[in-house]
Amino acid sequence: MTPNxxxxxWLSGAKLRPTRQRMALAEALIxxxxxxxxxxxxxxxxxKGQGNKVSLATVxxxxxxxxxxxxxxxxxxxxxxxxxxxxxHDHPHFYWEDESRLTDAPAEQLRIxxxxxxxxxxxxxxxxVVIRLRKKAG
Amino acid sequence: MTPNxxxxxWLSGAKLRPTRQRMALAEALIxxxxxxxxxxxxxxxxxKGQGNKVSLATVxxxxxxxxxxxxxxxxxxxxxxxxxxxxxHDHPHFYWEDESRLTDAPAEQLRIxxxxxxxxxxxxxxxxVVIRLRKKAG
DNA sequence: TTAAATGCAAATCTTTTGCACTGGC
DNA sequence: GCCAGTGCAAAAGATTTGCATTTAA
Numbered sequence: 001m002t003p004n005x006x007x008x009x010w011l012s013g014a015k016l017r018p019t020r021q022r023m024a025l026a027e028a029l030i031x032x033x034x035x036x037x038x039x040x041x042x043x044x045x046x047x048k049g050q051g052n053k054v055s056l057a058t059v060x061x062x063x064x065x066x067x068x069x070x071x072x073x074x075x076x077x078x079x080x081x082x083x084x085x086x087x088x089h090d091h092p093h094f095y096w097e098d099e100s101r102l103t104d105a106p107a108e109q110l111r112i113x114x115x116x117x118x119x120x121x122x123x124x125x126x127x128x129v130v131i132r133l134r135k136k137a138g
Numbered sequence: 139m140t141p142n143x144x145x146x147x148w149l150s151g152a153k154l155r156p157t158r159q160r161m162a163l164a165e166a167l168i169x170x171x172x173x174x175x176x177x178x179x180x181x182x183x184x185x186k187g188q189g190n191k192v193s194l195a196t197v198x199x200x201x202x203x204x205x206x207x208x209x210x211x212x213x214x215x216x217x218x219x220x221x222x223x224x225x226x227h228d229h230p231h232f233y234w235e236d237e238s239r240l241t242d243a244p245a246e247q248l249r250i251x252x253x254x255x256x257x258x259x260x261x262x263x264x265x266x267v268v269i270r271l272r273k274k275a276g
Numbered sequence: 277t278t279a280a281a282t283g284c285a286a287a288t289c290t291t292t293t294g295c296a297c298t299g300g301c
Numbered sequence: 302g303c304c305a306g307t308g309c310a311a312a313a314g315a316t317t318t319g320c321a322t323t324t325a326a
Contacts, residue, residue: 017300019306040291055308060291062306079214079315081290092254097263109254116230116247118271125235125270132263133256155325157281178316193283198316200281217290219315 003031014069024052025062029072035087037075037102043084077102077130092129105131141169152207162190163200167210173225175213175240181222215240215268230267243269 001009007026011018018026028046029036038046044059063084066072075083077095083102085093092105110129118124139147145164149156156164166184167174176184182197201222204210213221215233221240223231230243248267256262 017305019300021307053308057292057309058307061293064292065306074217076214076217079212079217079220082217094254094257096260105254109252111251113249113251114247116232116243116269118269119232121274122234122271123274125272128266128268128270130266131254131256132266133260134263136259136261155280157325159282191283195284195317196282199318202317203281 001033003027006031006033010071014066014071016065016069016071021052021054021058022062024050024054025059026066029066029086035085035104037083037085037093037104039081039083041081075102075128075130090126092131095130095132097132097134105129139171141165144169144171148209152204152209154203154207154209159190159192159196160200162188162192163197164204167204167224173223173242175221175223175231175242177219177221179219213240213266213268228264230269233268233270235270235272243267 004023004027007023007030008018010026010030011022016022024047025043028043028050029038040056040060040063043063044054044056047054047059063072067074067084070088072084072086073088075085075093077083077093078100085102085104087104089107091107092110094103094105095101096103112127115124115127142161142165145161145168146156148164148168149160154160162185163181166181166188167176178194178198178201181201182192182194185192185197201210205212205222208226210222210224211226213223213231215221215231216238223240223242225242227245229245230248232241232243233239234241250265253262253265
């Protein structure tokens with residue numbers, strides 16, 4: 001399957017119209033079938049580097065639209081900016097503190113034996129786990 | 139111990155000069171010995187309500203200083219703003235989505251049986267666990 | 277006395293919005 | 302042709318910074 005096919009399928013699965021800009025961003029995100037973690041800024045830079053004409057505002061709006069459609073998951077890690085993850089399953093993240101980079105952590109290596117109970121009348125929407133990494137001392 | 143004593147001790151333990159503003163904020167934070175979760179804005183409003191004259195910028199700078207000194211822990215939850223937690227031990231949080239409120243979750247009810255290994259040359263600085271709560275459907 | 281802390285306004289950074297224009301369907 | 306999508310600039314928040322003034326030690 002070509003990146004173009006993948007992007008088209010991804011968008012149509014969410015009933016989003018495949019405009020030029022959305023296709024370009026979708027290809028950058030999932031064109032090779034790999035999971036990715038981007039910020040609005042990093043995706044914008046990448047698109048520009050590829051010669052795609054997209055405005056930063058549209059990158060923001062598009063990421064928001066993809067999120068609302070369930071195609072992406074927003075991950076908040078350091079207050080300053082949001083990361084968007086193409087892997088929408090509940091899974092832990094590594095946050096590389098010195099590089100401000102976010103990656104998936106192997107979900108099968110995380111085992112939560114017990115979780116606090118949700119207070120009366122509420123339920124657990126999700127459990128966000130971020131494992132912060134730093135250079136080993138010495 | 140009075141709130142004043144507690145605040146004084148808290149500040150001096152971190153070698154921070156007990157200025158009027160810092161004392162007012164410290165008292166608001168740990169004066170009663172309870173743990174608290176505040177945003178810069180909420181702490182600022184609280185201080186104003188108590189009749190304390192502090193500028194918002196100073197609240198920000200002071201929270202940052204408390205954090206750097208290890209007196210507070212910054213928790214990022216929804217990208218928009220930072221929460222500051224007077225409980226600096228590694229512990230899970232509840233995030234009440236409809237109220238944008240952060241509270242401690244009972245640490246003894248969370249049991250992580252296995253954690254992903256840190257990649258070569260890195261170590262785990264901390265594990266942030268945020269349990270998102272929403273109103274139960276129906 | 278003097279270095280640290282404060283207050284204010286202005287700057288910065290990320291993200292959203294208003295509105296006219298463009299382009300899928 | 303219609304309405305969703307886009308681009309741009311401007312707005313909106315949250316937070317930081319520069320600099321003159323104040324204050325704790």
